[in-house]
Amino acid sequence: MRLLVLHGPNLNLLGQREPGLYGSRSLDQINSDLTARARALGAELECFQSNHEGALVDRIQAARGQCGGLLINAGAYTHTSIALRDALLAVDIPFVEVHLSNVHAREPFRHHSYLADKALGVICGFGPASYNLALEGLVDHLRASS
Numbered sequence: 001m002r003l004l005v006l007h008g009p010n011l012n013l014l015g016q017r018e019p020g021l022y023g024s025r026s027l028d029q030i031n032s033d034l035t036a037r038a039r040a041l042g043a044e045l046e047c048f049q050s051n052h053e054g055a056l057v058d059r060i061q062a063a064r065g066q067c068g069g070l071l072i073n074a075g076a077y078t079h080t081s082i083a084l085r086d087a088l089l090a091v092d093i094p095f096v097e098v099h100l101s102n103v104h105a106r107e108p109f110r111h112h113s114y115l116a117d118k119a120l121g122v123i124c125g126f127g128p129a130s131y132n133l134a135l136e137g138l139v140d141h142l143r144a145s146s
């Protein structure tokens, strides 16, 4: 089972960026933990981060036919990007939306997601553990539906 995790803008600064909100773990630490967990679940995980909307669209398009499921923390693009929504719909790959923070307990502009209604599920508010929970949910779903 091949899976992809996509991280959007500013997530390369995890560990340094607003640690009270996003925690002290770096993106590299989160990715290596997640990769190990995926391996233990029998899946192969690729990680990709970009600050650029088009690069994320390109990576989603390249995943077509190559990967069985996606985790995506689109960062601020969650709340703005019809292009990411369209790309995810175009490739027809099941995905889970992930956020470290509880976006619903924050500013009103973070309450809307352009992705959530098309996601298998949304996990937010558990810090880096949000990714682990999303991974387990995604793998369970893919196993049950194969």
Ligand code: DQA
Pocket (backbone or CB within 6 Å): 009, 010, 011, 073, 074, 075, 076, 077, 078, 098, 099, 100, 101, 102, 103, 110
């Ligand atoms: C975030 C929440 C977004 O609103 C914000 O723009 C981010 C990070 C999160 O993981 O909590 O960049 O996606």
